[in-house]
Structures are given as C-alpha cells and as structure tokens.
Amino acid sequence: MNQYEGMFLFDPTFGASFENCEAEVRRLMERAGAELLFCQKWDERRLAYRIQGRKRGVYVLTYFKVPSEKVASLERDVQLAENILRVLVLRAEGITQDAMEKALALGSEKASDDGGFDRPRDGRGGREGRDRGDRGDRGDRGDRRDSRDSRDSRDSRKEPAAVGAASGRSRQDDDSDNEGSDKDDA
Secondary structure, three states, rough: OOOEEEEEEEOOOOOOOOOHHHHHHHHHHHOOOOOEEEEEEEEEEEEEEEEEEEEHHHEEEEEEEEEEEHHHHHHHHHHOOOOEEEEEEEEOOOOHHHHHHHHHHHHHHHHHHOOOOOOOOOOOOHHHHOOOOOEEEEEEEOOOHHHHHHHHHHHHHHHHHHHHHHHHOOHHHHHHHHHHHHHHHH
C-alpha cells in the first residue's frame, strides 16, 4: 500500500462543521479500502473562481494509505459526492506523522498571517501599505493623448484589405493613381 496526501475542497455550508467533512472523508476512505492516517481542517478560503456556483470553500488535508489501483475509484467517488467540490490526490512517500502535523501547522500559519485576506503577498506593497520608496525622477512623459491621436490618424488613412478587394482595386492601384495625380499638379 502506498501513502497519499489528499486535499479535499468542501462546499462551505457542508464544511461549516468539521465533523461533517471528517465523516464524509472517512466514508470515502472506507469505500476505497484505505487506511486514514491523518485528517484535519486546513482553512476556509475565498476561491479564485466559482466552482459549482460557490465563491468559498473549506479545505481539508488528509494523509492515507491505499493500494494504487484503488485511487481511481476514490477519485470517482469524490466526483459523485455532492458536498465535495474538488480533490487533489498526490503520492506522499516517506512523510512521517511529524511532517504531516508540520504541514498542517504551516498551512494554518499562512492563513492566519495574511491578516484575513485570501490573496498571497507579492512583495509590491499591495495591501500591506508599505512605502514604495524614492522612485527617482521619471522625467517628462509628455502628453500621451497626442501620441495616440497621431497613430490613429495614420492608421485611418490605410484602407483595409477587404475594402480594396471588394471594389476590385488593390492598394497598388491606389498608389499608382496618386503618382499620376502628383505629375499633373506639377
């Protein structure tokens, strides 16, 4: 039997009580013939995108032993369970009980360190409100509107290829016509 790590994402209404989550995980492990080593609520977080119409989810971290051929049936049972939104099962060979508890503590510590915000810190100041420091002289950036207007006017003189093709004339024909008119004016 191989050792696996499973991260279950539960519906927040169902996951409000950890006992419900633990009972569901135990039921799934029993069906798969797995030995549950460790099961702990990790955190409740806002999701990056909606999953089955839910904006939030409860994460439950588990470690278990199961024969490798039973993992697929476990994942299938999870997909059929209405209260579990997602699951990620990874092989976790050589992880001790201490390492399991340390992983849980690390996850809980990160959740409490972020001040209640679900977004990871990127070191740019963001919500932490740190001073960005002296940014130096950035120079005169000029009027940005004028540069865009000049580009737009140049682009508007060009005729789209589809228009030239529809009229039966090519762009080269237009250029040759203009050259002839220049000679007449001179």
